Amino acid sequence: MKAIPEAGLAPRILTLANQKGGVGKTTTAINLATALAAIGERVLIVDLDPQGNASTGLGISRQDREISAYDLLVGEATVAGAAVMTSVPNVAIVPSTMDLLGVELTIASQADRAFRLRDAFKRLGELTINGSPVSYILIDCPPSLNLLTVNALVAADAVLVPLQCEFFALEGLSQLLQTIEQIRSTLNPRLSIQGVVMTMFDKRNNLSEQVLQDVRQEMGSLVYDTVIPRNVRLSEAPSYGKPALLYDLKCAGSQAYLRLATEVIRRERHLNAA
Numbered sequence: 001m002k003a004i005p006e007a008g009l010a011p012r013i014l015t016l017a018n019q020k021g022g023v024g025k026t027t028t029a030i031n032l033a034t035a036l037a038a039i040g041e042r043v044l045i046v047d048l049d050p051q052g053n054a055s056t057g058l059g060i061s062r063q064d065r066e067i068s069a070y071d072l073l074v075g076e077a078t079v080a081g082a083a084v085m086t087s088v089p090n091v092a093i094v095p096s097t098m099d100l101l102g103v104e105l106t107i108a109s110q111a112d113r114a115f116r117l118r119d120a121f122k123r124l125g126e127l128t129i130n131g132s133p134v135s136y137i138l139i140d141c142p143p144s145l146n147l148l149t150v151n152a153l154v155a156a157d158a159v160l161v162p163l164q165c166e167f168f169a170l171e172g173l174s175q176l177l178q179t180i181e182q183i184r185s186t187l188n189p190r191l192s193i194q195g196v197v198m199t200m201f202d203k204r205n206n207l208s209e210q211v212l213q214d215v216r217q218e219m220g221s222l223v224y225d226t227v228i229p230r231n232v233r234l235s236e237a238p239s240y241g242k243p244a245l246l247y248d249l250k251c252a253g254s255q256a257y258l259r260l261a262t263e264v265i266r267r268e269r270h271l272n273a274a
Contacts, residue, residue, distance in 0.1 A: 009133075009135075010124075011044070011124065011133070011134045011135050011136055011137050012135070012136050012137070012157050012158070012268060013121065013136075013137045013139065013155055013156045013157045013158075014136065014137070014138050014139070014156060014157065014158055014159070014160050014194055014264075015138075015139040015141060015149075015152040015153055015155070015156035015158075015159050015160070016028055016029050016138060016139065016140055016141060016159075016160050016161075016162060017141045017149055017152065017153065017159055017160075017161060017176060018141075018143065018161055018162055018163065018172065018173075018176060019143060019144050019145045019149070019172060019175065019176060019179075020143060020164070020168075020172045021143035022143075022164070023143075023162050023163060023164040023199060023200075024162045024164060024197075024199030024200060024228060025049075025140060025141065025143070025162050026049065026053045026054045026057060026140055026238075027057075027199070027228075027234055027235075027238075027244075028160070028162045028197060028199065028228070028257075028260075029045055029054050029138050029140040030045070030054055030057045030058060030238075030243045030244075031234070031243050031244050031245055031253070031254070031257040032138060032160075032257055032260060032261055032264065033045050033088070033091050033136075033138050033243075034088050034091060034243040034245045034246065034257070035245060035257045035258045035260065035261035036136055036261045036264070036265070037088060037089060037090035037091045038245065038258070038261070039258075039261060039262070039265070041090070041135045041136050041265075042090045042129040042130070042132055042133070042134050042135050042136070043090060043091050043092075043129075043134070043135070043136045043137070043138060044079070044083060044091075044092050044093070044094065044127065044129070044134045044136070044137045044138070045058070045091065045092070045093040045094070045137075045138050045139075045140060046069060046072075046093075046094045046117070046137060046138070046139045046140070046152075047069055047093060047094060047095055047096035047140050048069055048096065048100065048117075048139055048140060048141050048142060048148045048149070048151070048152055049096055049100075049140055049141065049142040049143075049148075050096060050097075050098055050099075050100040050101045050142060051096070051142070052065075052095065052096035052097060052098075053140075053238065054093065054096070054140045055093060055095035055096050056238065056241065057237070057238035057241065057242075057243070058086040058087070058088065058091070058093055058241065058242075058243070059086060059087050059241030059242065060084060060086065060093060060095050060241075062097070064084065064095075065095040065096075065097050067081055067082045068082065068094070068095050068096055068097040068099060068100070069082065069094050069095065069096050069097075069100060070096075070097055070099035070100050070102075070103055072094060072116075072117070072120050073100075073103050073107065073116045073117060073120070073148075073151065074103065074106055074107060074116075075116070075120075078120065078123050078126060079094065079120055079121065079123065079124050079126070079127050080123075080124075080126035080127040082094045082095075083127055085129070087241075087242070087246075088243060088246065089130075090129055090130060091129075092127075092129055092134075100142075100148065103147070103148065104146065104147045104148075107147070108147070113147060113151075114147070114150050114151060114154050114187055115151075115154055115187075116151055117139075117151040117152060117154065117155040118151070118154050118155040118188075120155075121137070121155055138160075139152040139155065139156065145175070145176070145179050149179075150183065150187075153179070153180065153183045153187075153188060153191060154183060154187045154188045155188075156188070156191060157190060157191070157192070158191065158192045158193060158194035159180055159191065159192070159193050159194060160194045160195055160196075160197065160264070161173065161176065161193065161195070161196045161197070162196075162197050162199050162228075163196055163197065163198055163199065163215060164198075164199050164200045165198055165199070165200055165201045165202070165205075165207070165208040165211045165212055165227075166200070166207070166211060167207065167211065169211050169214075169215060170211075170214060170215060170218060173196075173215075173218075173219075177193075180193065193222055194264065194267060194268075195222055195223065195224045195263075195264070195267060196215065196219050196222050196223045196224065197223075197224050197226065197227075197228060197260060198211075198212055198215060198223065198224075198227045198228065199227075199228040200228065200229075200230045201227045201228060201229050201230060202229070202230045203229070212227065224260060224263050224264075225259075225263060226256055226259040226260040226263050227256065228253065228256045228257070228260070229252050229253060229256060231244075231251060231252050231253035231256075233247060233248045233251035233252075233253055233254070234251070234253035234254075244257070245257060245258070
């Protein structure tokens, strides 16, 4: 990671959030980053989940996480100092360690506790990927609405919500939308919802189709056209320390994430033009 003066436009910062676990947040973060990189973007993932699955899924072993997102939040490291290149071309990651479990206790009494990540990103110009500035930052949140998630929402331009095609999907969504609205009205007025991506869709299952229809009815055009299928290759890939797109490009899951990346960029361009 070389230090160079800030160049070009500021990167778009997208936070992947849902307080429910097992909805495909990390799978989406890893594979969306890989798909964005495949179409020419330079992507930084910030792994804010103490479980560290995004770091593991991109092949970053625990021994290689000397500096982590914890150091970033407590002010002991810069983004450029914490980021490591992954085996995926044009994708870097600020890895996670279990230290993140203690970050709330460490910074809880600080007045700027909700702004730590946002402030760290202000010095982002030092970070380059293959000599060029970062164009997208994807933040992978823990499955809860804690101080880590608040930091991610305060630092973000927009939220991308992965939602599993299951019965209680909408129930959890309303709580998340309330949190996003609270943060928008108090801490980050520019925060918007980039979109809702439906994951683990099983076309053999009537319930999946019903949930998809219900969410589209409730959220309208915020729901991406692309739906991520339930796919064996998607769930196998992390155990090899690879995104599904490198593990099996032709599988249905990989192809869906490529389509999602195209859709995300199309929405971004639409926002820029507006």
